[in-house]
Amino acid sequence: MGQYCPIAFFTVIPARKVRxxxxxxxxxxxWYGTRFRVRYQESDQMGVVYHANYVNxxxxxxxxxxxxxxxxYRSMEEQGVLLxxxxxxxxYKLPAKYDDYITVWTRINNFSSVRLHYEYEVxxxxxxxxxxxxxxxxxxxxxxxxxxxxxVTGSTQHVWVNADFKPVRLDKSVPNLYDxxxxxxxxxxE
Numbered sequence: 001m002g003q004y005c006p007i008a009f010f011t012v013i014p015a016r017k018v019r020x021x022x023x024x025x026x027x028x029x030x031w032y033g034t035r036f037r038v039r040y041q042e043s044d045q046m047g048v049v050y051h052a053n054y055v056n057x058x059x060x061x062x063x064x065x066x067x068x069x070x071x072x073y074r075s076m077e078e079q080g081v082l083l084x085x086x087x088x089x090x091x092y093k094l095p096a097k098y099d100d101y102i103t104v105w106t107r108i109n110n111f112s113s114v115r116l117h118y119e120y121e122v123x124x125x126x127x128x129x130x131x132x133x134x135x136x137x138x139x140x141x142x143x144x145x146x147x148x149x150x151x152v153t154g155s156t157q158h159v160w161v162n163a164d165f166k167p168v169r170l171d172k173s174v175p176n177l178y179d180x181x182x183x184x185x186x187x188x189x190e
Contacts, residue, residue, distance in 0.1 A: 028119060029108040029184045031146060032065040038100045048095035054152050055088065058120050061106035062156070065118075069180045079174045083116060083158045084165070090120075092156030101125035105146050109155060111185055113171040113178060116158045123148030171172070 044050040063073060076083065096102055103123050110117035125148050160170045171178040 009028055017155055026147060030067055031105045031107045031121075033103045033105050034061050034064040035101065035103045035189075036060075038096050038098050038102055040098050042044070043098040048097055051092065054090055054092075054122060054154070057102070057104045058090075058118070058154060058156060059090075061104035062118050064182075065106045065108075069184055071177055071180065075157050076174065076177065079177075080162055080172050081168060081170065081177075082163070082165070084161060085156050086159050087157035088154070089156075094122060094124075094149065094151045096122065096151050102151075103146075103148055103150070108181065111181055113169040114160055114167055116181070118156050118158070120152070120154045120156075121146055121150060122149055122152040122154075123150055131171055 038049055042049050042053045066073065066076075073083070101124065103125060105121040105123065107119050108116065109119040123146060160166050160168050160173070162173075170181075
């Protein structure tokens, strides 16, 4: 059973419990890109993007990736499954700045019926602003070499849980989402 953290309003799932769940190793999927322009409020007094905003951008990336597969976090919650972050890693290479065009590249790095690990790359677009179509915010990239200048890399680790924050098997709880994720993983192998 998880431990409730009253200050942060989340439940901590003990690592030993998560590690005991069987994980099926998979190869990474194709990259899913979400494009946007850095907003003024995301920058700090030094004129660069405040470091915590990259964590928000990771969430945008994975949310839009799930949406591109035909699901939403709202629909998952309505079906009784949640996907809390249980681990986070990021490395800063270069800063993003106000008004930069950014693509958050997201892919599934490891997937099983109980776990989901995402990998991210945040890149600055190196093309003229008038050449970017912001209407088409999502793109899929099939090769390892991504376009743009690398700014940040990272990953998040998640576990499927129910409303009581007890681990659940996605293949039993929401089989159509499990199948969609399996298809996304198979696209990355082609």
